[in-house]
Amino acid sequence: MQRVKRRRVALILLVFGGVAVGGDLVVRPSVHGLSFVIRAADMKGTARRIADLDADAIREREITIATTTHGGMRARVYEPASATARRTSLLVSGLHPSGIDEPRLVRLARDLAADDLRIVTPDIPELSRFEITPAITDTIEQSAVWLAGASGLAPDGRVGMMGISFSGGLSIVAAGRPSLRDKVAYVFAFGGHDDLPRVLRYLCTGQEPLPRQQLSGSQLFTRAPHDYGVAVILLGVAERVVPPAQVEPLRAGVRRYLWASALDGGVDKDHAQAEFDAVRALTRTLPQPSATLLREVLDRDVVHLGARLLPYVGFYGGAPALSVSKAPKPSVPVFLLHGTEDNVIPSVESEYLADDLRGHAPVRLLLSGLISHAEADRPPHVGDVSALASFWGDLLSR
Numbered sequence: 497m498q499r500v501k502r503r504r505v506a507l508i509l510l511v512f513g514g515v516a517v518g519g520d521l522v523v524r525p526s527v528h529g530l531s532f533v534i535r536a537a538d539m540k541g542t543a544r545r546i547a548d549l550d551a552d553a554i555r556e557r558e559i560t561i562a563t564t565t566h567g568g569m570r571a572r573v574y575e576p577a578s579a580t581a582r583r584t585s586l587l588v589s590g591l592h593p594s595g596i597d598e599p600r601l602v603r604l605a606r607d608l609a610a611d612d613l614r615i616v617t618p619d620i621p622e623l624s625r626f627e628i629t630p631a632i633t634d635t636i637e638q639s640a641v642w643l644a645g646a647s648g649l650a651p652d653g654r655v656g657m658m659g660i661s662f663s664g665g666l667s668i669v670a671a672g673r674p675s676l677r678d679k680v681a682y683v684f685a686f687g688g689h690d691d692l693p694r695v696l697r698y699l700c701t702g703q704e705p706l707p708r709q710q711l712s713g714s715q716l717f718t719r720a721p722h723d724y725g726v727a728v729i730l731l732g733v734a735e736r737v738v739p740p741a742q743v744e745p746l747r748a749g750v751r752r753y754l755w756a757s758a759l760d761g762g763v764d765k766d767h768a769q770a771e772f773d774a775v776r777a778l779t780r781t782l783p784q785p786s787a788t789l790l791r792e793v794l795d796r797d798v799v800h801l802g803a804r805l806l807p808y809v810g811f812y813g814g815a816p817a818l819s820v821s822k823a824p825k826p827s828v829p830v831f832l833l834h835g836t837e838d839n840v841i842p843s844v845e846s847e848y849l850a851d852d853l854r855g856h857a858p859v860r861l862l863l864s865g866l867i868s869h870a871e872a873d874r875p876p877h878v879g880d881v882s883a884l885a886s887f888w889g890d891l892l893s894r
Contacts, residue, residue, distance in 0.1 A: 527889065529890070532608075533888055551610035551611070552610050574617075582613060585656030587604070588667055591661065596618070616649065623663065628692065636667055637670040654678070682828055683829075688841065688845065689849075699728075699840075700798075704717045707848055726801045729812065730801070732812040738786050749779070749790045779794065832862070833867070835863075838867070866881070
């Protein structure tokens, strides 16, 4: 198997050596990183055909993770079918109603497993309900402890920890806890956050202070935030903005809107529109102030809804378990990848993360123009591909 892999690597070097600018892509230890980036970004043509030669066949199976928070929790394992996995890693999804069945998560897990990793995706219930709570951090911690030990899936007793979007920051928090000392090989945060209340304020206002070293000229990062964020905040603070009898009906309407948005971002536009129409009809039956709040969600009115919710973000996101900035730091290598155009969790959050972690852990930070919010979906440029290949090559070798 290793001889075959070496032949694949030689072929990739030969082909990409002729197209890389100045040979930059091939002089780094990033050949596997390059093939991974090409596959993960779903590039086409000759590059993809050659990159696929470096991918192993994989198999998938369902398991149950033993955690004290949820008892037996569903999870899925992705692993190479004919090779020995070089590392077992826990991959935690972002907020999405499909949980571990979310198509982008499945695609990423398969791409990682094709690079000789064993990937385990835990189906944490709060994530599919769009709830950002300390219970998520606890479950990530317990899942990693189980995976490193009792599962029998990590022969050396150490696991990688990977988190997407809000789970990126929470995975770093979990990795810093005493129960995981000497059990973690690295942590990877893809579009993660350092301080949750600061992100929530950004989602309400479109502005966030810059890290100290960037305080020249304007002192604020400014970008129109994604409307999805204020809908998630409304779910978390509903009991503070409407009477008790209105809380659950309002939350049900917001969750239905978020489900429709997920459908709209995929391929089922007709189903999405039917769901949006149903939510709009619901607004006509709800009492005030729920009707106005849900209508502002539907209208993607971040300006007015954000102003209503801003006073409550500290109550929702203030727990130390939800922010790296407030929690003990891990000492293992931390990899931070963030899209420069991210308008859910802005890329300055990864810069804050790097500042907070340096001195505690080795940190590698990459802000990439190829990525939006935790997805490589921007047109590729050689420089961006080179940087991503080097980043992933380093990470995948751990």
